[in-house]
Amino acid sequence: MEFDEHLYDLTVIGGGPVGMFATFYASMRNLDTQLIESLPELGGQVAALYPEKVIHDVAGFVPAKGAELISNLKQQLFEFKDKLVIRCDEEVLELEKQPDETFVLKTSKRITHTRSVLVAIGSGAFAPRPLAVGYDHDLDNQKVFYFVKQVADFANKEIAIAGGGDAAIDWALTLEPVAKRVHLIHRRNKFRGLEASVDRLKASSVDLVTPYNIKQVIDGPDTGLNLNLQLAKSEEVRTLTVDSLLVNYGFTSDNHILKEWGLPLERRSLVVDENMETAISGIYGIGDAVTYPGKVKLISAGFGEAPTAINHLAEALYPERKQPLHSTSIA
Ligand SMILES: Cc1cc2nc3c(=O)[nH]c(=O)nc-3n(C[C@H](O)[C@H](O)[C@H](O)COP(=O)(O)OP(=O)(O)OC[C@H]3O[C@@H](n4cnc5c(N)ncnc54)[C@H](O)[C@@H]3O)c2cc1C
Known part of the structure; x- marks a missing residue:
C-alpha cells in the first residue's frame, strides 16, 4: 500500500460526467485537486452504459452520442492536466475525518490526505457483471x-x-x-x-x-x-x-460504502444542503449520488451543482479568495 504524503485541497471521488466537470471547475479555482475513479476509464454511467445513445438535454451540447460528451469533458479537463492528478482504476474504500479537520482516504492502492472531499460517485462503484x-x-x-x-x-x-x-x-x-x-x-x-x-x-x-x-x-x-x-x-x-x-x-453498481463513511442518507442518496455540503463539514456531494428537495438525477443538474459545491468549499478553504462571477481566460 502506497502512502501519499501530499495534502490535496480537494479529492473528487468519482470520474463520471459530474465529477469530471467538478474537477475541471476546481482547477479553474486553482484548487490542488485529485480525481479518483474506480474504473480504468473516466465517464461514469455515460461511458459504461450508453456511449452510443444520443443525449439531447445538456445545455450547449448539440444532440450527440454519450461518448462524444465524455470526450468533450476529457478535453476540457485535460486543459489542466499539469495542475491536477487523475487516478483511474482506483476505488476509494475508507474515508475518515482527522482531529485537524483534514481527511484520510484509503483507496484500493494508497492512503492519501485531503482538506476537503467531493463525493460524485453516482449510484456507486461500477464493477463489470x-x-x-x-x-x-x-x-x-x-x-x-x-x-x-x-x-x-x-x-x-x-x-x-x-x-x-x-x-x-x-x-x-x-x-x-x-x-x-x-x-x-x-x-x-x-x-x-x-x-x-x-x-x-x-x-x-x-x-x-x-x-x-x-x-x-x-x-x-x-x-x-x-x-x-x-x-x-x-x-x-x-x-x-x-x-x-x-x-x-454490463455493469453492477453499489453505493453501500456511503453508509460505511458515516454520511446521512435518504433513500440511499447522500443528503446535502444548499451549498452541496453534507452533515460532515468539508465533505460535499453532487450528481446522482445526492438528494435534496427538488433534486433531479440528470447530467445538467449535476453540472449545475458542481460550481455550487466548488465555490463554497473554496471559500471554506481560502476565505480570503473572492467568489468568482464568471470564468475568465485560462492562463
Ligand atoms: C441508460 C441511461 C440513459 C441516460 N440518459 C440520460 C440523458 O439522456 N440525459 C441525462 O441528463 N441523463 C441521462 N442519464 C442519467 C445520467 O447518466 C446520470 O445522471 C449521470 O451519469 C450522473 O453522473 P455522475 O457523475 O453523478 O455519476 P455516474 O455517471 O454514475 O459516475 C459516478 C462514477 O463514480 C465512480 N465511483 C463510484 N464509487 C467510487 C469509489 N468508491 N471510488 C472511486 N470511484 C467511484 C463510478 O465508477 C462512476 O464512474 C441516463 C442514465 C442511464 C442509465
Missing part, C-alpha cells in the same frame, strides 16, 4: 478479460466475446479486423444493440454463436481456453477453444 459460472480467477487478465485496455493485446488471437448488448457488439466489430477470429456468444438469437450495429455485425466475419450459454471455462495448458457451451433449452453441449474470453455482461 461477472461470468455466471465459477472459474479459476487466476485466468483474469491473462485469458479472461472484462475490459479492453489496448486493442493490440488481442491482435492475431482467437477471441470469444460473451454478451448481446451494444458493448459486446462494438467490441466484436472493433476486434474483428485485428483478431485471428472473433466469436460472439449470446444466450439469445436476437442482439440488443443499435439496429445499424447489428446490421454491421451480421455483415461481418464475426462468428455468431447463438443461442448458447457458457457452462464451463477450463484452462488448457497448450490449447488456450476451453469454453463449454450449452445450446439454450437443450442438453446439447459444444466446446469452443479460444485464446481469450472477453466478458461484456
Whole structure:
C-alpha cells in the first residue's frame, strides 16, 4: 500500500460526467485537486452504459452520442492536466475525518490526505457483471478479460466475446479486423444493440454463436481456453477453444460504502444542503449520488451543482479568495 504524503485541497471521488466537470471547475479555482475513479476509464454511467445513445438535454451540447460528451469533458479537463492528478482504476474504500479537520482516504492502492472531499460517485462503484459460472480467477487478465485496455493485446488471437448488448457488439466489430477470429456468444438469437450495429455485425466475419450459454471455462495448458457451451433449452453441449474470453455482461453498481463513511442518507442518496455540503463539514456531494428537495438525477443538474459545491468549499478553504462571477481566460 502506497502512502501519499501530499495534502490535496480537494479529492473528487468519482470520474463520471459530474465529477469530471467538478474537477475541471476546481482547477479553474486553482484548487490542488485529485480525481479518483474506480474504473480504468473516466465517464461514469455515460461511458459504461450508453456511449452510443444520443443525449439531447445538456445545455450547449448539440444532440450527440454519450461518448462524444465524455470526450468533450476529457478535453476540457485535460486543459489542466499539469495542475491536477487523475487516478483511474482506483476505488476509494475508507474515508475518515482527522482531529485537524483534514481527511484520510484509503483507496484500493494508497492512503492519501485531503482538506476537503467531493463525493460524485453516482449510484456507486461500477464493477463489470461477472461470468455466471465459477472459474479459476487466476485466468483474469491473462485469458479472461472484462475490459479492453489496448486493442493490440488481442491482435492475431482467437477471441470469444460473451454478451448481446451494444458493448459486446462494438467490441466484436472493433476486434474483428485485428483478431485471428472473433466469436460472439449470446444466450439469445436476437442482439440488443443499435439496429445499424447489428446490421454491421451480421455483415461481418464475426462468428455468431447463438443461442448458447457458457457452462464451463477450463484452462488448457497448450490449447488456450476451453469454453463449454450449452445450446439454450437443450442438453446439447459444444466446446469452443479460444485464446481469450472477453466478458461484456454490463455493469453492477453499489453505493453501500456511503453508509460505511458515516454520511446521512435518504433513500440511499447522500443528503446535502444548499451549498452541496453534507452533515460532515468539508465533505460535499453532487450528481446522482445526492438528494435534496427538488433534486433531479440528470447530467445538467449535476453540472449545475458542481460550481455550487466548488465555490463554497473554496471559500471554506481560502476565505480570503473572492467568489468568482464568471470564468475568465485560462492562463
Ligand atoms: C441508460 C441511461 C440513459 C441516460 N440518459 C440520460 C440523458 O439522456 N440525459 C441525462 O441528463 N441523463 C441521462 N442519464 C442519467 C445520467 O447518466 C446520470 O445522471 C449521470 O451519469 C450522473 O453522473 P455522475 O457523475 O453523478 O455519476 P455516474 O455517471 O454514475 O459516475 C459516478 C462514477 O463514480 C465512480 N465511483 C463510484 N464509487 C467510487 C469509489 N468508491 N471510488 C472511486 N470511484 C467511484 C463510478 O465508477 C462512476 O464512474 C441516463 C442514465 C442511464 C442509465
